Amino acid sequence: MENSARFARLGLFGSAVAAVFALGAVAPTWLRAPADAAAPRPQPLPAPPPGGVMGFVVDSFVQPVIQGKDACPQGTALKLRDAYLATLPAEERAQLERKENEAQLTQRWHAYAFGPNNTNVCSQPDMFERPVMRTVQSKKAWGLDLDEGKTDDTCAHESFATPTGEQGIDNQEYRAMGCTLEWRGVDGIAGDNQSGMKQFMASGEWTQVILLRGVDSLQNDDEVEVIYANTPDRPLADSKGQFLRGTTFTISDKAPRNRNVLRGRIKNGVLTTDPADIVLTQTWGQGGARDIRGNRTKWHYAKGRLRLAFQPDGSLRGVMGGYRPIFDVIVSPAIGGAGSAVVAGIDCAQNLATLRHYADGLKNPKTGKCEGVSAAQAITAIPAFVNDVPAPRTAAR
Amino acid sequence: MMMNPIKRMAWSVATLPLVLMGCAASEAPKTAAVQDAAPALARTLPGQQIVAMRRLTEAQYRNVIADVFGPDVVVAGRIEPIVRPVHEMIASGAAEASISPAGLDQFDAMGRNIAAQVFGEQRRAQFVPCAPKDEKVADAACAAKVLTPLGRYLFRRPMSPAEQAFFVKLAGDGAGPTGSFHKGLELALAAMLTSPRFLYIVETAEPDPAKPGELRLDAWSRAARLSFLLWNTTPNETLLKAAEAGKLTDQAQLSILAETMVASPRFEQGVRAFFADMLLFEKFDELSKDPVIYPYFNQDVVQALPEQMLRTITDHLVARRGDYRDLFTTQRTFMTRSLGGLYQVPVGRSAGWVPYEFAPGDDRAGLLGQAGFLALYSHSGRSSPTLRGRAVRELLMCEPVPNPPGNVNFTAVQETGNKAKPTARIRLLAHATDPSCSGCHKITDPIGLSLERFDGLGMARKTENAALIDASGEMDGKLFQGAIGLGKTMAESSSTTQCLSMRALSYATGRSGEDVSNYVEGLERKFAAGGYGIRALFSQIATMPEAYQVVTKPLAAPTHVSMLTQ
Numbered sequence: 001m002e003n004s005a006r007f008a009r010l011g012l013f014g015s016a017v018a019a020v021f022a023l024g025a026v027a028p029t030w031l032r033a034p035a036d037a038a039a040p041r042p043q044p045l046p047a048p049p050p051g052g053v054m055g056f057v058v059d060s061f062v063q064p065v066i067q068g069k070d071a072c073p074q075g076t077a078l079k080l081r082d083a084y085l086a087t088l089p090a091e092e093r094a095q096l097e098r099k100e101n102e103a104q105l106t107q108r109w110h111a112y113a114f115g116p117n118n119t120n121v122c123s124q125p126d127m128f129e130r131p132v133m134r135t136v137q138s139k140k141a142w143g144l145d146l147d148e149g150k151t152d153d154t155c156a157h158e159s160f161a162t163p164t165g166e167q168g169i170d171n172q173e174y175r176a177m178g179c180t181l182e183w184r185g186v187d188g189i190a191g192d193n194q195s196g197m198k199q200f201m202a203s204g205e206w207t208q209v210i211l212l213r214g215v216d217s218l219q220n221d222d223e224v225e226v227i228y229a230n231t232p233d234r235p236l237a238d239s240k241g242q243f244l245r246g247t248t249f250t251i252s253d254k255a256p257r258n259r260n261v262l263r264g265r266i267k268n269g270v271l272t273t274d275p276a277d278i279v280l281t282q283t284w285g286q287g288g289a290r291d292i293r294g295n296r297t298k299w300h301y302a303k304g305r306l307r308l309a310f311q312p313d314g315s316l317r318g319v320m321g322g323y324r325p326i327f328d329v330i331v332s333p334a335i336g337g338a339g340s341a342v343v344a345g346i347d348c349a350q351n352l353a354t355l356r357h358y359a360d361g362l363k364n365p366k367t368g369k370c371e372g373v374s375a376a377q378a379i380t381a382i383p384a385f386v387n388d389v390p391a392p393r394t395a396a397r
Numbered sequence: 398m399m400m401n402p403i404k405r406m407a408w409s410v411a412t413l414p415l416v417l418m419g420c421a422a423s424e425a426p427k428t429a430a431v432q433d434a435a436p437a438l439a440r441t442l443p444g445q446q447i448v449a450m451r452r453l454t455e456a457q458y459r460n461v462i463a464d465v466f467g468p469d470v471v472v473a474g475r476i477e478p479i480v481r482p483v484h485e486m487i488a489s490g491a492a493e494a495s496i497s498p499a500g501l502d503q504f505d506a507m508g509r510n511i512a513a514q515v516f517g518e519q520r521r522a523q524f525v526p527c528a529p530k531d532e533k534v535a536d537a538a539c540a541a542k543v544l545t546p547l548g549r550y551l552f553r554r555p556m557s558p559a560e561q562a563f564f565v566k567l568a569g570d571g572a573g574p575t576g577s578f579h580k581g582l583e584l585a586l587a588a589m590l591t592s593p594r595f596l597y598i599v600e601t602a603e604p605d606p607a608k609p610g611e612l613r614l615d616a617w618s619r620a621a622r623l624s625f626l627l628w629n630t631t632p633n634e635t636l637l638k639a640a641e642a643g644k645l646t647d648q649a650q651l652s653i654l655a656e657t658m659v660a661s662p663r664f665e666q667g668v669r670a671f672f673a674d675m676l677l678f679e680k681f682d683e684l685s686k687d688p689v690i691y692p693y694f695n696q697d698v699v700q701a702l703p704e705q706m707l708r709t710i711t712d713h714l715v716a717r718r719g720d721y722r723d724l725f726t727t728q729r730t731f732m733t734r735s736l737g738g739l740y741q742v743p744v745g746r747s748a749g750w751v752p753y754e755f756a757p758g759d760d761r762a763g764l765l766g767q768a769g770f771l772a773l774y775s776h777s778g779r780s781s782p783t784l785r786g787r788a789v790r791e792l793l794m795c796e797p798v799p800n801p802p803g804n805v806n807f808t809a810v811q812e813t814g815n816k817a818k819p820t821a822r823i824r825l826l827a828h829a830t831d832p833s834c835s836g837c838h839k840i841t842d843p844i845g846l847s848l849e850r851f852d853g854l855g856m857a858r859k860t861e862n863a864a865l866i867d868a869s870g871e872m873d874g875k876l877f878q879g880a881i882g883l884g885k886t887m888a889e890s891s892s893t894t895q896c897l898s899m900r901a902l903s904y905a906t907g908r909s910g911e912d913v914s915n916y917v918e919g920l921e922r923k924f925a926a927g928g929y930g931i932r933a934l935f936s937q938i939a940t941m942p943e944a945y946q947v948v949t950k951p952l953a954a955p956t957h958v959s960m961l962t963q
Contacts, residue, residue, distance in 0.1 A: 233747045236738055238692030248740035250747045385743035 035191040045218040052215040055386030059243040062197045064142035064378040072179035077133040079345035084109040113341035120338040121349040128349035143171035143376035144321030155370035157360035170374035172358040204234025205283035206251040211386040218310045221266040229259040247394035250387040271308045278304035316381040323361030323372040416472035445601040452494040460630035472613035494905040508590030512583040529578040535569035552594040553619035602947045612947035626905045628663040655939040659932040687778045691854040697735035702769035714931040721929040725763040725884035728755040762885035768855025775853035782845025795896035819862030841872035847883045
């Protein structure tokens with residue numbers, strides 16, 4: 001009983017996220033970020049500080065959605081109610097869609113969310129057979145060329161090109177999920193998910209910092225150490241919710257904070273890191289009476305890499321790319337369980353089926369099947385002071 | 398609705414002493430019987446003359462409760478503030494402060510709450526050294542054992558027999574209707590906490606053997622003076638015993654005690670209270686800034702600003718035993734994470750206060766380069782060289798600056814977006830050409846303009862409206878640059894140390910600056926001899942015989958004339 005009540009609350013969270021995505025109407029600042037990183041151009045950049053140490057706090061970490069009707073020409077992916085209706089013969093569908101039959105329709109599409117033994121499409125998505133949903137049809141996406149044309153440990157997939165013309169972009173996560181209402185929002189109001197995701201950043205539950213060491217030049221530098229980590233410190237913000245520059249964050253060595261040490265270089269004002277596993281904290285919930293904090297999972301990017309362009313105002317803009325385990329992509333509605341399905345109308349089983357269909361990475365050597373999708377996050381980060389705490393020793397000698 | 402009899406009784410007890418306060422130094426009302434009301438002050442202190450009454454500040458009230466009953470006793474509520482006389486210390490205002498009916502309500506509520514905690518089941522064993530014969534009825538002997546030592550701490554002298562009898566009877570009267578000995582004690586303690594003997598530091602005098610015909614503070618008043626001056630709290634057992642033994646009227650013994658007290662860690666509490674009074678920290682309670690103009694302004698910052706100044710002061714003067722003059726050039730301070738953003742400096746730890754030292758040559762030097770001072774003496778949306786200069790003159794150099802005339806046109810200085818007059822210096826120049834303004838602006842603005850590289854919240858800036866800021870300043874003919882230049886000039890001025898001497902003496906005695914001005918020169922010499930250390934200054938004030946002399950002033954002429962006589 002307690003679990004089901006909690007799941008219902010989590011479901012409400014799912015719908016709240018959807019509402020945030022749908023209603024948000026902020027300037028799409030992230031749109032410039034991947035572009036700047038993808039197509040570096042000469043910019044007047046300041047000299048790095050003496051000592052070459054630079055800190056940043058990530059103020060935006062969001063899936064880069066390209067708005068426009070060509071991405072999803074048939075509209076957004078069907079919600080559970082409409083997905084259920086789509087399974088019915090036309091005559092029966094028309095009958096159920098009459099206003100006087102609303103209660104019956106509601107009962108039936110709710111039932112469509114459940115399976116035997118009280119299973120449901122979000123808590124146990126792999127127990128349901130669902131068709132692939134509507135996916136992104138355009139050829140444009142932001143992201144990185146993760147496989148660099150190699151096919152030995154990937155599965156067949158079609159690449160995107162960025163709006164700035166960069167070819168070979170791997171972002172199957174966007175292809176699979178980019179037509180869902182949660183990702184796309186209402187077409188024409190860009191940046192919806194940015195505002196929703198920013199709330200998670202502002203809560204301090206998954207604050208991310210970037211610490212650069214050994215920076216000799218912001219234009220070109222062959223070797224830079226990059227520490228990309230979580231901190232328990234909540235970002236300080238102004239009265240409009242914008243994170244304040246020049247505040248201090250301390251990387252904690254206490255679990256579940258993560259500290260990724262990456263090797264990188266700067267070329268033409270763009271910092272790029274070598275592929276490595278990048279793991280960051282992912283905590284769901286925005287607090288309040290329906291607090292579901294504590295449901296922590298991971299942002300796990302296998303072969304992950306950063307490509308960030310230094311900006312004249314001192315900030316960083318760019319992309320993180322890598323391969324994500326399929327289930328990670330739908331972990332938020334999965335935590336929401338039945339509530340995500342019947343309140344937010346999310347068909348997690350359909351999401352999972354689509355992700356599996358388009359999986360292109362994390363190939364299982366035994367089965368030969370891919371268990372991950374290429375993915376990208378648009379990142380902006382502003383100057384901050386970062387106190388580094390090295391990760392604790394894992395083996396004592 | 399009928400009033401609870403206990404509540405009614407407590408009300409009469411709580412209010413009557415304060416009603417009687419106005420005639421405290423004269424004859425007590427003949428109707429004031431022990432059975433019905435608290436004994437009036439004059440009657441309970443036979444042979445002694447009340448020469449001053451200074452109301453406890455909120456900080457003092459809280460410190461006393463924590464010291465007498467323990468820091469875990471919660472003091473819930475706020476206390477009616479004491480009005481600061483113009484250009485004076487709150488300590489001077491305390492000597493003239495009354496308590497309004499609403500203020501008495503607050504004290505009454507707080508007193509009841511404290512009494513309930515003290516005699517609640519959890520704590521009563523600490524304060525009740527005897528077992529009542531029956532917990533459901535009064536026990537005068539046991540009540541006396543409880544209330545007598547508490548009264549000595551709260552009233553800062555032993556209770557008179559009449560007072561003791563009154564409060565013991567009150568405890569008995571409370572025990573009856575409630576059927577609880579401890580509830581009776583609660584009532585008596587709540588009444589003590591609303592007594593003027595507690596809420597006011599009552600100073601009494603005795604004939605001065607060294608100056609026939611004149612008065613000096615008696616031993617109990619000296620104990621309170623020492624304790625509130627140096628520790629900002631009530632006298633402890635050592636001081637009370639010293640008063641009882643007559644040590645506080647013996648100059649040698651007094652010096653030994655004062656030296657011990659300024660060497661104690663508790664001296665920091667006294668220094669904090671003094672500077673909070675001297676620097677008008679009550680203004681932080683109403684500090685507000687436009688959050689659009691100043692995005693780093695928030696409640697964490699507001700709370701941290703005065704604390705940063707006090708930590709800088711006590712670290713320099715008390716912990717490091719520094720020279721007061723160097724307080725205006727020191728580069729040491731403390732940061733919190735919120736302040737780190739405002740100052741744009743790294744903070745070594747996410748929580749709490751962290752020591753921080755600005756780089757040599759950084760313009761953040763000294764107390765005047767701290768955001769607390771800079772923000773407090775600015776407007777809500779712009780900096781103010783005039784307010785900053787005036788604060789330096791009045792607070793730190795004791796040189797009062799007249800208020801502006803009522804018909805001044807401030808348009809020129811308020812147009813901060815005027816591109817034709819991009820900096821405050823240019824705007825003030827236009828404003829101060831008016832002859833009615835220039836006289837005062839000449840003594841304030843050249844000081845404040847040196848701090849213009851800090852905006853209205855105290856954040857560093859190099860430009861205003863894209864124009865480079867000129868931070869040159871001038872004070873009494875000396876030219877300098879920036880906050881560090883101002884700090885050095887302040888440190889070299891004798892007005893700076895003389896002002897502190899005067900403020901400290903005024904703070905100790907509750908007298909106005911004018912009333913203590915005769916002693917400042919001598920005190921300043923001893924301050925200098927002590928290396929301008931705060932311990933030397935306070936120790937000197939705590940032991941100087943003049944501070945304990947009773948100064949009588951002729952009554953002022955009546956200020957109100959009845960219309961009926963005209």
